[in-house]
Amino acid sequence: MSSEPIERRVSYLGDRLKGCRCLxxxxxYFEIRDYCGSCGRKSFGKMANIDLFYDKGVLEVCTLVNxxxxxxxxxxxxxxxxxxxxNGKIRVPCRLTDRMIRQGEEIDFSAFEGREVVxxxxxxxxxxxxxIIPTISLAFTFADEYYPHQEYAVVKPNKEYDAPGIVGYGVxxxxxxxxxxxxxxxxxxxxxDAITAAVEAGKLALIHSxxxxxxxGKVYVGSESNPYAVKPIASKVAQVLKLGEExxxxxxxxxxxxxxxxKAATSMFKDAASLVNYPKANIQYSMVIGADNSQAxxxxxxxxxxxxxxxxxxxxxxFGKTDLIAEIEGWYSCTSDTPDFWRRDGExxxxxxxxxxxxxxxxxxxxxxxxxLMERLGLKPSDINYFVxxxxxxxxxxRIAKELGFKEEQYLPSLQVANFGNTxxxxxxxxxxxxxxxxxxxxxxxIVSYGSGAGSDAYSLITTSQIIEKRNRQxxxxxxxxxxxxxxxxxxxxxxxxxxxx
Amino acid sequence: xxxxxAIVAVGRTKFGEHYEKEPEKLIEEAWLRAxxxxxxxxxxxxxxxxxxxxxxxxxxxxxxxxxxxxxTELHVPMEVTRSFSSALSNACNAIQAGRYxxxxxxxxxxxxxxxxxxxxxxxxxxxPWSYYAGCxxxxxxxxMLRAYIRKYGVKGEDLExxxxxxxxxxxxxxxxxxxxxxxxxxxxxxxxxxLNARKEARKPLGLYDFAxxxxxxxxxxxxxxxxxxxxxxxxxxxxxxxxxxxxxxxxARQDLTRFTVSEIAMKNALKRAGINLWEIxxxxxxxxxxxxxxxxxxxxxxxxxxxxxxxxxxxxxxxxGYYEIDGRRLFVNLNGGLKADGNPLGATGGAQxxxxxxxxxxxxxxxxxxxxxxxxxxxxLELEGFGTKGYVYILGGTSS
Numbered sequence: 001m002s003s004e005p006i007e008r009r010v011s012y013l014g015d016r017l018k019g020c021r022c023l024x025x026x027x028x029y030f031e032i033r034d035y036c037g038s039c040g041r042k043s044f045g046k047m048a049n050i051d052l053f054y055d056k057g058v059l060e061v062c063t064l065v066n067x068x069x070x071x072x073x074x075x076x077x078x079x080x081x082x083x084x085x086x087n088g089k090i091r092v093p094c095r096l097t098d099r100m101i102r103q104g105e106e107i108d109f110s111a112f113e114g115r116e117v118v119x120x121x122x123x124x125x126x127x128x129x130x131x132i133i134p135t136i137s138l139a140f141t142f143a144d145e146y147y148p149h150q151e152y153a154v155v156k157p158n159k160e161y162d163a164p165g166i167v168g169y170g171v172x173x174x175x176x177x178x179x180x181x182x183x184x185x186x187x188x189x190x191x192x193d194a195i196t197a198a199v200e201a202g203k204l205a206l207i208h209s210x211x212x213x214x215x216x217g218k219v220y221v222g223s224e225s226n227p228y229a230v231k232p233i234a235s236k237v238a239q240v241l242k243l244g245e246e247x248x249x250x251x252x253x254x255x256x257x258x259x260x261x262x263k264a265a266t267s268m269f270k271d272a273a274s275l276v277n278y279p280k281a282n283i284q285y286s287m288v289i290g291a292d293n294s295q296a297x298x299x300x301x302x303x304x305x306x307x308x309x310x311x312x313x314x315x316x317x318x319f320g321k322t323d324l325i326a327e328i329e330g331w332y333s334c335t336s337d338t339p340d341f342w343r344r345d346g347e348x349x350x351x352x353x354x355x356x357x358x359x360x361x362x363x364x365x366x367x368x369x370x371x372x373l374m375e376r377l378g379l380k381p382s383d384i385n386y387f388v389x390x391x392x393x394x395x396x397x398x399r400i401a402k403e404l405g406f407k408e409e410q411y412l413p414s415l416q417v418a419n420f421g422n423t424x425x426x427x428x429x430x431x432x433x434x435x436x437x438x439x440x441x442x443x444x445x446x447i448v449s450y451g452s453g454a455g456s457d458a459y460s461l462i463t464t465s466q467i468i469e470k471r472n473r474q475x476x477x478x479x480x481x482x483x484x485x486x487x488x489x490x491x492x493x494x495x496x497x498x499x500x501x502x
Numbered sequence: 503x504x505x506x507x508a509i510v511a512v513g514r515t516k517f518g519e520h521y522e523k524e525p526e527k528l529i530e531e532a533w534l535r536a537x538x539x540x541x542x543x544x545x546x547x548x549x550x551x552x553x554x555x556x557x558x559x560x561x562x563x564x565x566x567x568x569x570x571x572x573x574t575e576l577h578v579p580m581e582v583t584r585s586f587s588s589a590l591s592n593a594c595n596a597i598q599a600g601r602y603x604x605x606x607x608x609x610x611x612x613x614x615x616x617x618x619x620x621x622x623x624x625x626x627x628x629x630p631w632s633y634y635a636g637c638x639x640x641x642x643x644x645x646m647l648r649a650y651i652r653k654y655g656v657k658g659e660d661l662e663x664x665x666x667x668x669x670x671x672x673x674x675x676x677x678x679x680x681x682x683x684x685x686x687x688x689x690x691x692x693x694x695x696x697l698n699a700r701k702e703a704r705k706p707l708g709l710y711d712f713a714x715x716x717x718x719x720x721x722x723x724x725x726x727x728x729x730x731x732x733x734x735x736x737x738x739x740x741x742x743x744x745x746x747x748x749x750x751x752x753x754a755r756q757d758l759t760r761f762t763v764s765e766i767a768m769k770n771a772l773k774r775a776g777i778n779l780w781e782i783x784x785x786x787x788x789x790x791x792x793x794x795x796x797x798x799x800x801x802x803x804x805x806x807x808x809x810x811x812x813x814x815x816x817x818x819x820x821x822x823g824y825y826e827i828d829g830r831r832l833f834v835n836l837n838g839g840l841k842a843d844g845n846p847l848g849a850t851g852g853a854q855x856x857x858x859x860x861x862x863x864x865x866x867x868x869x870x871x872x873x874x875x876x877x878x879x880x881x882x883l884e885l886e887g888f889g890t891k892g893y894v895y896i897l898g899g900t901s902s
Contacts, residue, residue: 010634030631030754061652061758063644064705065636069622072636080641082649082753091753093635106704109648124634138635 002131010124012249014136015240017052017119019090028089052090052119053137053240054207056149057083059094059117062109064101071125074190074502077101083117083140097122097139098146098175098189100488116143121199121240122191126502133227135236139191146175146486148475152203155210157322159466164273165327166461167285167320168209168470171433171478172200173313173420177487178495180308183394185421187490188293188312190498194225195233198291201314201426202241205287208474209318216243216318217283218254218275222264222425225292229345232257237289261341262390263451264425265290265315269459270331272319289316290425293499297349306352309393311421312499315429325436325467326445329460332373334365341452352452358396361454366390366400369456370448377460381405384460385443388431390450391417397431413438414447419482432461434478441465503774507597508730508737509897510723511540512856517718517844518686525554525561525612526569528719532852533574533608536721540733548602550580551589553609555847555886559623560616570608585609586720586851587745587884587893593724594740603729608721611846620715628887631751642752642888643791644706649758650797654808667811669696670818671792672710672841677821679838681868684853686716686844696792711792716844720852722859735900738859741879742775742896744768752888763892764801764883771881771894779803780830782896783873784861784880786854789839798883799825802894804832823871833871836861851884855895858882862899 012018013031021028022036023046029037030052036043062081065072072078079096097120101107117140124134143149173186188197198221206213221234234255238244244253258264265288272286291314296306340361343350353361366389374380381387387406389397394417401411414431423430428449435445441463448458471477490498513535515528529552537544550570557563567580583589586609593607613620625633632642647668650656656664673693679685691710699708723733730737746766749755755762772779779802787802789795799810804827817825824831837843837857840850858880860866871877882895 014631014634030751061645061648063641063648064703065638065641066703066705067638067640068636069625069633069638070619071622075636078636080636080638080645082645082758093629093632093637093751093753095636104704109706110652113648113652125636134634136634138631 002127004132007132007134011135014138015121016242017092017137019050019052020047021050022046023048028086030090030092052085054152055085056116056118056143057085057140059112059115059140060084060091062096062112064107071127074126079107079112093138094140095138096141097191098141116149117141118143118147118149120147121196123193123196123502133195135195146484150207150475152207153210154212159323161321161324161327163327164277164319164321165324167211167318167323168205168325169315169317169433169436170201170204170208170474171313171315171430171476171481172197172204173311173481175484175486175488176498177489178492179489183309183418183421185311186313186423187495187498188501190501192293192312193227193501194223194291194293195227195236197293197312197314198223198233198237198289199240201289201291201316202237202287204474204476205316205318206241208470210473211285211318211320213242214245215284216253216287217281218272218286219243219289220256220258220265220268220272220287221289221291222258222268223291224259224261224264224343224424225295226257233291243287260455261452262424262427263449263455263457265429266447266449266457267333267451269317269319269457273328276320285318285320287316287318289314290429292424292426293501294422294424295343295349298496303349303351306350309422311423313420313423313426313430315426315433317429323466324464325470326461326463329444329462330373330377331457331459332369332376333455333457334368334372335455336365338454340454357452361452362390362392362396362450363400365454365456366448366450367403369458370404370446373446373458373460379460381410383444384410384446386413386435386439386445387411388414388428388435388445388447390428390448391415391431392422392427394418416478416482430478436467437471437477437479439463439467441467503742505598505600506727506739506741507594507724508727508739509855509859510725510730510733510737511536511542512722512859513539514684514720514853514856515718516684517716517846517853519614520717521614525557525563525610526573528612528717529570529608529610529721530573532719532721533606536723540723542604542723542733544574544576546604547574547576547578547606548604549578549596550606550608551593552580552582553584553586553589553848554582554611555584556623556627557610557612557848560620561612584848585884585886585891585893586849586855587895590724590851590855590895591743591745591893594743597724597726603726605724606721607724608719609849609852610719611848612717613715613846614717629750629752632753640707640712643793646758646797647706647793653759663815664811665697666693667815667818668711668792668796669693670814671789671795672696674818674821675789675835675839675841678836678869679842682837682843685838685842686714687838687842707791707793713790713840713845716846718844718846718849720849720856722852722855736863737900738862739898740895741777741898742771742773743894744770744774745891745893747891748889750887750890760797761801761885761889761892763885763889764798764894767892767894768802771896775896777879777896782879782881783831783877784833784836784858784871786835786837786857786882787839788883788885789835789841790845792841795835795839802883831873836866836869836871851882851893854882854884858897862897
């Protein structure tokens, strides 16, 4: 049983690590206070809100927890300690996350103490299936490992564009992988899910874009693995990332979840772009996130074939009309009622139509969308520098790319399924991100998503000169996450356990 | 201190697992022992001050006073607070103010009735933000030790000695408990056992460093000085008492290597009692962990900051029943401490007081300490939470 008001209050402070600073004496507090304990009444109204969400701290002391309290048992053993920020002005309790303690592993605490850590947004602990999912950012990872500390600096835009396009983007996959044959797939840590991945991706997109989060007027989160049947991921994203102007605990942003299997995010690209282009909307930026802890039944169960391909991750794009890295040239979408993959309400895992998912589903729709868009824009395959397709496996995107007349140098850079698995709503967006990571100015990218059920969205994008200057703002590009010395490979049993989560 | 309250009788149950007994049965047992001790009748009581840390959670009991009213068929004022020391504070204040002449102070806890959820409850009550981050009731003690080691730069051979010193605290307390018929664990343990348990846990502290989960009750009869003589020839007086409060969130405190509450409470209690620190011969500290006993020796002023482990280590090389600190003797946790006597939160302070009272009266049996006769002054430190509240009592025997 959960207490909704307590959950709201703990999350409101804990997700963002909200604190405050006394403008008189400089004392800082974790938690929001109306006045400073030291200065008393005279500090009323002189407390500045701060938060530690984009900050880094130092792990002061730590120990091992191997007999957690009941709600933490699914985390097994973990390192727990105290983190200080701002030279000890604020100290908070800390659980080190993304670290699996092996049976019998000896931890040298002194080797951990004194190291820099970054707060991570995660599930707090286990609750009943019917309860509100508790989250918190009192989970940390070392800044010199997989997830580096990145400052979030708002950059004043200096160039206006006629057409809307992409202002920035972020890709997030966890550091855990399972490798089977030629395919490596990202695996969430046990305290991660589609919600935490969506927040992480959005955070990285804000960092990359330099966009003031208060100016984001709408956020769409596409996912098919929202742990809630009813309750949006987007509301959590809006609250944690402070999208839109904050006023009395409410964010001035429209937030909505979308669902259309693996095209839930790409479908909204055009809506997000149109919105920032519509003068009366008065929205400068909009954000689209595709995030999934891609679901699959265990291998020996019906639908278990998917278990060989599913990944985990999130990808976020910010659309606007200033400081673009890529302009949208055009789009085309198509839909037919083709039930090739589905998940009934209340069922934990999706089912799929086997051979039916190929020709009448994936290929038919991607072919149609790609051809129609190229036809409308008068493009030949040779006019396009990069081709990005939805990637449920390695074979499908390669086959359709070849069929449409693309060469390896056009489609291979986007092919990320062998690095991360099928990240469902994040699949083709991650492919696009991998291309944006390396594209030069004035290059054309064709992305065609596919969502079972079924439909495809095709977009033609042309990169701008600003793509280069923004590139160094992101320390976590796709290649960094694909080939990283801190990746941790897990076996099948561990993968299933982690994926199942808390 | 004017109008010194007098403890005329003490009583307690054995600490441990009392599966078969309801909480009210335990307090009844403790109260009957105390009343027999002094020949007090229930109708003599003018008020009752009870303590339990979380009976409303462990046993879904509210209005605990009502149970006591049913047991005693009394309708006098009764109040419940969280720790025995807080109940005793209120009782002392009332006696000193002249409001009552005879009151009952009782403490009770029934932790094993909620065995499966007790650690979550304890942690959430003690420090919610730390709980949300994954803390356990043990982890804060270990972090305090890590902070201590880092602050004082203890390493190499010294670190080994510190580790052994902490193990010796536990060994010593278990040894003391072998002579305490009320203790939860009346058996000896070895330094190796303590060290091995830590090794097995792969942590700075292990199973034998921590006080157990316990059921139990304790009680005492507190009277005004004048009335005391009616009941006993050897009342023990509360010479001074004080308490202090600190943040709930341990990481947010200024200094992670001390309990500020103990320091402040001790200073004020000594001042009120009008005695010097080293006149205290018998000391009961709140050793929820071995680290707490070490830190408390420093907080209370008996050892220098960063130096308590050395005194413990040296004293325990050839343990003679007391710590030798700068050539002076200090008898610590003669009942076995929380570690071996048990730690039924709301009743724990009562057992600490019980021990000092027995020692000052010369009624501690096999455990009795003699220093040119029975000891004159004793001191009790009780904490609530992880050092969120601290209470110090300085007690004096008839010779004081």
